Amino acid sequence: MDDKQSRDIELLKLIGKKSQAAFNQFYQDHISFILTIAIQVLGDRTEAEDVCHDIFIEIYEKPHQYKQSKGSIKAWLAVKTRSRCIDRLRKKRPILVQKLEKLDSEEAVKTEIHVLNQIENKLLLNALDQLPEKQRDIIYAVYFEGKTQRELAEDFNKPLGTIKSSIRYGLNNLRKQKTLLQWAKMDRE
Known part of the structure; x- marks a missing residue:
């Protein structure tokens, strides 16, 4: 396990103890990564920011959701972000989700590649x-x-x-x- 992964795990433990400083640091370390994925999947910065907000609230309330045995924190965040974005698209724009899932365009392929490269x-x-x-x-x-x-x-x-x-x-x-x-x-x- 690398130093960044160890540090992130320690921050999640501290967040579990309601450390605001640990949460702030975790947020600073990962907001741009999560926002980039959300913007690419949703295609709308405001929607992406809303998803990021929801994800970080969930992380603050349930930091124990991360399971080290299942992958890196970055992969966990990528899957969480993509999942929340697709949920949001399904609620608001089902036709767009169908297009994304069919991989009918180069842009959809590029979005999937970006997410999968993080896994x-x-x-x-x-x-x-x-x-x-x-x-x-x-x-x-x-x-x-x-x-x-x-x-x-x-x-x-x-x-x-x-x-x-x-x-x-x-x-x-x-x-x-x-x-x-x-x-x-x-x-x-």
């Missing part, structure tokens, strides 16, 4: 190893190489619909993996 690479790579080779290669190219679906269709010499199906099936298979399910649910505990 523990080892956990994802291990999970990817469990996928069929075709799905693994396509998911890897989208999320780690930043390729668009059209580029993949050309690279693999496959129809765009086949590429989209492979991504959808690959993501569904990833969602079914127990280690990823446990990790993704950690911010709801």
